[in-house]
Amino acid sequence: MKMFAYRGKHENFGDELNHWLWERLLPGFFDDDESQLFLGIGSILYDNFDPNMQKIVFGSGYGGYTNPPKVDRNWTFYFVRGKKTAEVLGIDPSYAIGDSGILTRSCWDAKSIEKRYPVSFMPHYESAMYGSWDKACELAGIHYIDPRWSVEKVLTEISASHKVVSEAMHGVIISDALRVPWRAIQPLAPQNRAKWYDWASALGTTIDFDTIGPSNIVEAAAGLAPGNPGWRKNITFRHRRIRQLTGDYTFRSAARTLNAVTEKPGQLSADSAIESAHQRMLAELERLKADFSLAKETAH
Structure with missing residues (x-):
């Protein structure tokens, strides 16, 4: 097999x-x-x-x-x-x-890892690629978790957090499984949203989504064309060039919104x-x- x-x-x-x-x-x-x-x-x-x-x-x-x-x-x-x-x-x-x-x-002991971060943010992997969320987190004073890191590094960083804010669905799924309170960020790309409700339905959980908007020019431009995947793909394909031209400018509004979200209480499915x-x-x-x-x- x-x-x-x-x-x-x-x-x-x-x-x-x-x-x-x-x-x-x-x-x-x-x-x-x-x-x-x-x-x-x-x-x-x-x-x-x-x-x-x-x-x-x-x-x-x-x-x-x-x-x-x-x-x-x-x-x-x-x-x-x-x-x-x-x-x-x-x-x-x-x-x-x-x-x-x-x-x-069954394979990871989150309780054995010391809590070091009041709150961590994990973007969707496309947002990690095209956005400037590492810099937005730095501006906001929030720990950043990159979904492109190794599995064990991500598991360690989730376990070391008191709360995880995540646009990545498995950032929330694994936080929930390890009993780390979470806040769900609505994915910027609409096609990545429905599957969250599928997971939540099995656990009888209602997701209280937050939105945080774009972190830079690339995400802002791509977000203007939610119904035009070709244009969105063209923008993201050129993201490195766009970021060079804009000096990799990070929206301070993204940091402010992140801070506002982190003030909200975390969610968890029922222990049972x-x-x-x-x-x-x-x-x-x-x-x-x-x-x-x-x-x-x-x-x-």
């Missing part, structure tokens, strides 16, 4: 969690056999996988980046990220247990909800191992 994980031009915490987490929970489980594909963390339930390949879904979600896949006998579900994913795929809502990143609870989701995932993990251990024995 081969593990599938999305990877763009730059590494991104939520996607890279796959390589870190499954190595610890399922050591030696994966190979390069593409006849079986393991789909774990991410909005990766696409419609363009080989229809003859067996797809094993273990906490993935539908993000709207392609049309919904046609579910047939070559799809096997252990659980999905949330109720919206189950609805779109036409499967039983009981499969909506949560994002499998919650299983980080996160514990129940975690235990159900562990049960599914044991079922997965039993199912495919038996399959391997039968094949031999």
Whole structure:
């Protein structure tokens, strides 16, 4: 069985969690056999996988980046990220247990890490690329967490924070799983928003989104064309040149807005909800191992 994980031009915490987490929970489980594909963390339930390949879904979600896949006998579900994913795929809502990143609870001891930061901010990885959020955080006196850092560095910085403000969905998902209070920032790109509600639905959580606006000229220009993805892509493609011309100017309004958001109380899903989701995932993990251990024995 081969593990599938999305990877763009730059590494991104939520996607890279796959390589870190499954190595610890399922050591030696994966190979390069593409006849079986393991789909774990991410909005990766696409419609363009080989229809003859067996797809094993273990906490993935539908993000709207392609049309919904046609579910047939070559799809096997252990659980999905949330109720919206189950609805779109036409499967039983009981499969909506949560994002499998919650299983980080089994591999990371956040309580052993000293709290050093009153509040930290983690942007979406595209905002980290095109924006000036590291400088906005410096102006605001807020600790900055870059989603392009290594998984263990991000986990350490989240654990060392009393509160995390995040535009990155997995910044919030992992903060919540590790019981670090969070504030959710509405992603600047509209296509990145719906999946948050999918995750929250499985835990019975309502997200109180904040908006913070752009941090520099690149984000401001891209934000003027939410309905024109081609223009937005053209602007972000030239972000380095634009930032050179503008002297990498950072909007002070971004720092002020960040400060205002950090004054608000953090959110957490209910302890009972996160514990129940975690235990159900562990049960599914044991079922997965039993199912495919038996399959391997039968094949031999």
